[in-house]
Amino acid sequence: MDILAHTLWTTVAARKANLAALKKGKPFKLNLIWTAFWGIFPDLFAFSIPFVIALWTILTGARTLQFFTTRNQVAAGLNLSHDLYQYSHSLIIFAVIFLIVWAIRKRPPWVLLGWAFHILIDIPSHSLAFFPTPFLFPLSSYRFPYGIAWSNMLFMIINYSSLLIVWGSIFIKKYFRPKT
Numbered sequence: 001m002d003i004l005a006h007t008l009w010t011t012v013a014a015r016k017a018n019l020a021a022l023k024k025g026k027p028f029k030l031n032l033i034w035t036a037f038w039g040i041f042p043d044l045f046a047f048s049i050p051f052v053i054a055l056w057t058i059l060t061g062a063r064t065l066q067f068f069t070t071r072n073q074v075a076a077g078l079n080l081s082h083d084l085y086q087y088s089h090s091l092i093i094f095a096v097i098f099l100i101v102w103a104i105r106k107r108p109p110w111v112l113l114g115w116a117f118h119i120l121i122d123i124p125s126h127s128l129a130f131f132p133t134p135f136l137f138p139l140s141s142y143r144f145p146y147g148i149a150w151s152n153m154l155f156m157i158i159n160y161s162s163l164l165i166v167w168g169s170i171f172i173k174k175y176f177r178p179k180t
Contacts, residue, residue: 001125001150001159003040008163009121010039010114012170030110038114042088042122050080082131089119090137125150125159 001009014035021028087093094116101109122133123144130151132143148155 001121003043005150005159005163006039006043006118006121007036008167010117011036012163012166013117014111014114015170028110030113034111035114038112039118041115042085042118045088046081046085049084053080085131086134086137089122089133089135091116091119091135092137092139094119123147125155 011032014030014032018029018032094112098109098112098116101112119133119135123135124147126133126144126147127149128143128145128147130149132147134141134143136142150156150159
């Protein structure tokens with residue numbers, strides 16, 4: 001899924017979790033900004049680093065990173081992205097980091113669930129043809145074989161129509177709810 005959709009879905013999920021906790025009287029509140037950040041983190045990690053390296057190489061003419069200064073620059077960037085993608089889109093890696101942060105901070109880092117949500121959304125919204133989600137890496141190389149590419153026009157229409165309905169209903173409830 002694209003970064004905008006990940007941001008919107010993660011934020012609405014965090015908002016829903018906050019409302020559910022409030023209704024139950026629980027002292028639980030996810031920071032929407034940080035949850036949204038962690039909701040896009042896997043893609044930022046996988047694609048920003050190669051982009052910055054390639055951009056720096058192009059702008060400075062640096063020759064220190066030979067694999068980015070060849071005519072196969074795009075292919076090299078995709079290889080690095082693919083390697084980073086394995087780590088950032090793994091539920092196993094996520095769980096290990098979640099538990100480490102929990103142990104260090106002595107409380108669950110609930111905002112990190114945006115990262116897990118990102119991975120879960122990506123599993124069915126990526127085809128095997130382009131960046132299939134390695135959600136069991138490094139324990140297994142299994143990829144969900146029935147995913148629909150998020151760039152598919154029908155998928156995009158359904159996805160953004162759903163987001164429009166969800167966010168529209170939030171807006172209506174917030175600003176047009178009768179005052180009691």
